[in-house]
Amino acid sequence: MLFKKKASWPPYRMVEENIAQRAEDRLDKLERLYHIGQNNIWDGKKVLADLIAKHGKPKLDPTRKEAALKILSILLWGELAAWAISADLAERIDDVEAKLAATSQAHDEARHFYVLRDYLRALGEPVPHLGGIARRLLLKILETDSLVHKLVGMQLLVESNALSLFRGLVEAKLEPVLEELLPYYETDEARHVGLGVMYLPRLLKTLNRRESLEVAAFQLRCVGFLMTGGLTLREDFRALGMEPRNLAKHTIKLQSDIVAEMMATGGTRRRRDAVRGLLDPGKGFGPNIVDFIHPPGGVANAPAWHRAILAVWTRGAMIADRALA
Numbered sequence: 001m002l003f004k005k006k007a008s009w010p011p012y013r014m015v016e017e018n019i020a021q022r023a024e025d026r027l028d029k030l031e032r033l034y035h036i037g038q039n040n041i042w043d044g045k046k047v048l049a050d051l052i053a054k055h056g057k058p059k060l061d062p063t064r065k066e067a068a069l070k071i072l073s074i075l076l077w078g079e080l081a082a083w084a085i086s087a088d089l090a091e092r093i094d095d096v097e098a099k100l101a102a103t104s105q106a107h108d109e110a111r112h113f114y115v116l117r118d119y120l121r122a123l124g125e126p127v128p129h130l131g132g133i134a135r136r137l138l139l140k141i142l143e144t145d146s147l148v149h150k151l152v153g154m155q156l157l158v159e160s161n162a163l164s165l166f167r168g169l170v171e172a173k174l175e176p177v178l179e180e181l182l183p184y185y186e187t188d189e190a191r192h193v194g195l196g197v198m199y200l201p202r203l204l205k206t207l208n209r210r211e212s213l214e215v216a217a218f219q220l221r222c223v224g225f226l227m228t229g230g231l232t233l234r235e236d237f238r239a240l241g242m243e244p245r246n247l248a249k250h251t252i253k254l255q256s257d258i259v260a261e262m263m264a265t266g267g268t269r270r271r272r273d274a275v276r277g278l279l280d281p282g283k284g285f286g287p288n289i290v291d292f293i294h295p296p297g298g299v300a301n302a303p304a305w306h307r308a309i310l311a312v313w314t315r316g317a318m319i320a321d322r323a324l325a
């Protein structure tokens, strides 16, 4: 929390560390994230204007409009939250390379937010308010004081869900401006995941047993919010031609890849052991939850008890989504 303690500012040791160590650190991929980000900055105003010039004013198919706007609203406010969270990470992270990566991410998220806002303005449709479950999840990550919780919530969970939604919307072919705009987002978001992959293991290995359990509990609570929020959107996804089971499986695969990459870049055994403390959504509980929420043979073919629990859960989720909004 270097920048919280103003008395110890400026942090002289950032530039005074041993030169050999610094040379070695320059090879660190984390630092490259910032420079790759800088080279790949796209001009949001120009990209959107060019796409509108190419395809004309965007217009949504009336049968899919309501569902599409609901998902776009989640992405819009998710981008605003990601902007605030990455700016917070940039201020608080006590490591120059990771600080650079978070700063680059904050710049990207700012662009993601204003371009999506401008796109929605070009559509000319009122944007529905965010559902209560998504709102609570984002607030949870915004408000936590723990850097580890923030990184797990943002880089591991929210970014991977956003990536799945972007891909799903591109494949849904809602309208050409959005279809060509979202791949710009996807490239940036994939890079953002890198900050979690490379930096989170360093933090995890400093945690004691109790703190590690708290991280797993935070992760589980976030997954609970994501799954329950997903239930409220099941029919919207269907209306857009996005199969909810495929969407959930894709998200879990992304999260599992992130955890696997953390292990691969883990280096020391201690660091790999620390990553093992994270829940791997690709193993055990993840596929089981997906199979339960989205039965492989479809809800209609699931046993009666299964359908009954899902119906109660979905009803509860709908009520909570309105009550927490």
Ligand SMILES: [Fe+2]
Residues within 6 Å of the ligand: 079, 082, 108, 109, 112, 185, 189
């Ligand atoms: Fe973003």
Ligand SMILES: [Fe+2]
Residues within 6 Å of the ligand: 082, 109, 159, 188, 189, 192
């Ligand atoms: Fe992002």
